[in-house]
Every structure is written in structure tokens, then in C-alpha cells.
Amino acid sequence: MLAYWYNAPRHIKLIFIIGVCAAIYVANQIQPLAPTxxxxxxxxxxxxxxxxxxxxxxxxxxxxxxxxxxxLRIYPFIIVAIVVWILPPLHNWIITIQALGFVLVGFFLVSIYQNRAKRFE
Incomplete structure (x- = not known):
């Protein structure tokens, strides 16, 4: 799945990023996630x-x-286990959606920044 992300066209990446941010926003309206x-x-x-x-x-x-x-094959499962284990039990699925969304946002930020075209040399 990650190999597809690195080879996906820009418009597919943009649609996916907007979808993840929208899911985080909707979940945040119900129960906000703590900054830590x-x-x-x-x-x-x-x-x-x-x-x-x-x-x-x-x-x-x-x-x-x-x-x-x-x-690397088990790391995504480890991330899900860590997120579910650490989060408080109140509205657990809403907070889990936000936490996993922020995991994806962190991944998007770093992967897109590293592969961007250089403006000056």
C-alpha cells in the first residue's frame, strides 16, 4: 500500500489528504483529541x-x-495497537479515528516534502 502512495499521481494524493482531514475535522466536532x-x-x-x-x-x-x-510489515499494526492502547476510553472510536488520521497526516507531510521538486539548486 505504501509503495502505491509513493507512485500515486498528485491528484490522487490530494483527494486522499482532503478525505483524511475531513474525517479528522468531523471527529473533532464530537470529541477533540488532546495535543499530546x-x-x-x-x-x-x-x-x-x-x-x-x-x-x-x-x-x-x-x-x-x-x-x-x-x-516494516508489522509496523502499521503496531501503530494501531499503540494508538488504541494509549487513548482514553471515552468516545474511543472517535478519538481513534482522529489519532490514526494524524498518523496519516504525519506520514503525508514527510513523504510529500521529501519527494517535492527542488525550486533552487
């Missing part, structure tokens, strides 16, 4: 991108690449 959880979610999203970045930088030979690939 927002920052934690953004950091987890940054980590998702940096894991993909490391995957491209490690040589294909060796067990470290295999271990990293295994970790």
Missing part, C-alpha cells in the same frame, strides 16, 4: 515514512534487510 496524543500520532506517522526510507538505503544482501522488511 496528536503529537504522538504525528511522530508515529513520521516513523512510518522513515522506515520506508531506510528500506531503500539498506543493501539487498544481508539479514538486516530481511529483519527491516519484517518490521
Amino acid at each position: 496524543y496528536t503529537i504522538l500520532s504525528l511522530a508515529l506517522g513520521f516513523g512510518l515514512h522513515f522506515g520506508q526510507y531506510l528500506q531503500t538505503k539498506i543493501s539487498d544482501r544481508g539479514s538486516s534487510k530481511y529483519n527491516l522488511l519484517f518490521l
Whole structure:
């Protein structure tokens, strides 16, 4: 799924980002997410991108690449488990939607910024 994100056209990325931001906004109207959880979610999203970045930088030979690939495959599940475990139980599904949305926003910010066209050299 992440490989598609890096190769997706701009308009698909924009539509997806607007959809995630709209879901966060609607969920925020019901129950706002605390700033500490927002920052934690953004950091987890940054980590998702940096894991993909490391995957491209490690040589294909060796067990470290295999271990990293295994970790990158289970990392999204670890993110969901961490978010569900840490969040308070009040309106849990609303807050979970916001937290996972901010994970995606953190991922979007870093991945799009790294792959943007350079204006000056």
C-alpha cells in the first residue's frame, strides 16, 4: 500500500489528504483529541515514512534487510495497537479515528516534502 502512495499521481494524493482531514475535522466536532496524543500520532506517522526510507538505503544482501522488511510489515499494526492502547476510553472510536488520521497526516507531510521538486539548486 505504501509503495502505491509513493507512485500515486498528485491528484490522487490530494483527494486522499482532503478525505483524511475531513474525517479528522468531523471527529473533532464530537470529541477533540488532546495535543499530546496528536503529537504522538504525528511522530508515529513520521516513523512510518522513515522506515520506508531506510528500506531503500539498506543493501539487498544481508539479514538486516530481511529483519527491516519484517518490521516494516508489522509496523502499521503496531501503530494501531499503540494508538488504541494509549487513548482514553471515552468516545474511543472517535478519538481513534482522529489519532490514526494524524498518523496519516504525519506520514503525508514527510513523504510529500521529501519527494517535492527542488525550486533552487
